[in-house]
Amino acid sequence: MNYSIKNERVVFNDHYKILKAQATYDTFKGESITTDRLAFHRGDSVGIVLFETDTDSILLTKQFRYPATQHGEAWILELPAGSLEKDETPSNCISREVLEELGYHIENPKLITEFYTSPGGSTEKLFLFYAEVASTAKTEAGGGVESEDEDIQLVKIPVAELGLYLSNEINDAKTMIGLQWFLFQKMNDIKR
Known part of the structure; x- marks a missing residue:
């Protein structure tokens, strides 16, 4: 065709x-x-499932999202994410975004998948990564870039509570995809 x-x-x-x-x-x-x-x-973007091994937690962001106010919501729980800059690789972008948003240094993020966020209306393709960190990898404040008017809160979700969060708190598609992938991987690890 x-x-x-x-x-x-x-x-x-x-x-x-x-x-x-x-x-x-x-x-x-x-x-x-x-x-x-x-x-x-809007350009392409990146997101990451970030697992903090010593606390057995997933690291998420919480931030104001103007478009969500159209549905009576404003602060959304999400995977750390951001937009690719010109000539930036997805892996470099996600490392930069995690440092800016959460204050963690990550190494060797693994690409899980890439997908269109809304192919009927948007050109955006999202590159979804996975990485593991220890709490000692948090060496900077995080919170976002002030000059971009970002105000980002770090939220640690214990892995044992992910199912509850997916059912009741998470309404962002990339975060749903990433957390479901993570839980599927955990189930497979247990079965082996």
Whole structure:
């Protein structure tokens, strides 16, 4: 099946961008469709499941999220995450973000998977990592970058309570995916 994109242009340019283009693509019936489409363009991002071994805890962030206020919520529990900067590798980006947000130095984050966050409306692809740290790896304050108006709280969730948090507290997709992956890995480790 084939597609083509024509007349792609930026129709809104602020902190994020909106792209508009004419898309022509093959249908499953062997025909083609030509239509105008919009895409929210924010760049690619990273996230990490960060396991603190000596406390048997997952390290999460809690921060204000303006879009969530549309549903009556504001502070969201999430995996540490952030946006890739120009020419930055995903592994370097996640190491930088963990240091900025939580104050931990991490080494050799393992790529778990990559996925589109909302392929019907956004160009964003997220690279999801896993790493283990000890509490002694926290050598800086964390809390986010002040010049970016970040105000991030570190939240440690004991592994024994992850199921409860997934059922009642977590409503961010990347965090659900990451924590479910982690719990699946733990179950497999126990069965071996």
